[in-house]
Amino acid sequence: MSQQQSRMRVRLTQIRLEANAIASFELRPITTDQPLPAFTAGAHVDVHMPGDRVRSYSLVNDQEERDRYLIAVQHETTGRGGSAWLHTVPRVGMELEIGMPVNDFPLNEAAEDSVFIAGGIGITPILSMIRRLERLGRRWRLYYAARAREHAAFVEPLATLNNDTRVRLFFGSTPDTQMSIQAAVEDAPRDAHFYCCGPRGMLDAFLDATSARPSEQVHFERFGAATEAATTGGFEIELAKSGRRMRVEAGKTMLDVLVENGVPVQYACSAGVCGTCKTAVLGGVPDHRDEYLTDDEKRSNKVVMVCCSGSQTESLCLDL
Structure with a gap:
């Protein structure tokens, strides 16, 4: 999954229960004669929700369909609230804001x-x-x-x-x-x-x-990183743009602390696989726990996924 893309508004035209705790959501253009941007099998869209929450969901339908997107969402009771919001708040007819389709899991169409x-x-x-x-x-x-x-x-x-x-x-x-x-x-x-x-x-x-x-x-x-998120805490994050400093205590991630302190940071999966919360590092050495960054990016220590990674140094300066 990917960084934040251009956004568009769509209309929610159907909600259907597909299995226990799993619902599908049909999204269509606001203007019915305007086709949706094309996508390829394996692609996802980011759904933007209140509170600067962003969640990524795979497109289920046939890529030949340009009149709708179909996503399915499992209600995660232990998540950060994105699936709970979708399962309880939106109603048919509402407008939602989503990102352009992105494919980080492409299909090899030439395979026999x-x-x-x-x-x-x-x-x-x-x-x-x-x-x-x-x-x-x-x-x-x-x-x-x-x-x-x-x-x-x-x-x-x-x-x-x-x-x-x-x-x-x-x-x-x-x-x-x-x-x-x-x-x-x-x-x-x-x-x-x-x-x-x-x-x-x-x-x-x-x-x-x-x-x-x-x-x-x-x-x-x-669905999530292969390793557990860094929650041992014991370090400080510095926001380069404002000079603010925040302590990351045991039991919390950097993202937890940033959100609690009202710092506007985009995030989606909260598990280190989508890339949405990728943040530049200006000082310190991250403790990388994600599945998104390449080995070279991790070795460079110039970026970090704040949703799941920690710090190997007492302080980590972020470009926020």
Whole structure:
């Protein structure tokens, strides 16, 4: 996911319950004869909410559709309130502000075989990819896991795409019902491209199972960083533009402290995967905990993701 992009206003035209705690939101142009900007399978849009909150959500629908965007949101009771706001406040007919579509999880349309592995709400970008491959006439297979049938979104549209040989559903975590990612990978042709979107444990298992495959054939999108956010505190952040200093105490992230002190900072995933809160570092050495920055960017210590990273020095000067 990405930095803040140009914004546009859209109208919320439908809210639909897709599974327990998962709702889809259909967004259409304010002016009905004006098509929405094009997107490609795997793309997301940022939804701008009150309180300078920004959340990124994958587009679920067919990329050929220019009259609507469809996103799906899981109500996270332990999150920072973005999903709770969407699940409780907006009503059909309201206008919402969103960013332009951005794709950090693109589909390789030239691949003859594609294997998709999804967990829970991770089905959202993958469903758009499958719809694209259907139009192209490419071969694909989906392995989709959820803790129970009632927590699995979009099972009905998946069933209409083709017969059961291409869609494997796994509900629960018993030996008889649990997905074997290793078996799914071993079953695939050598030139297959693999895609995974899901929780941390699934991503870790996926990367382990595909470790012998060429890296250019392995694609994934994380819900959160592979490592825990830095919350040990014990350092100070300095805001270069105002000279303000703030103490980051144990149990809090830099983002927590910035938000509590009314500092305007854009953020979306709060987990170090989207890039929205990328901030320049003018002094000190960050403790990088994100999955967004490249290894070279981390070594340079010139930028930091304030939502999840900490500091290796007693003070960190930020370009805020």
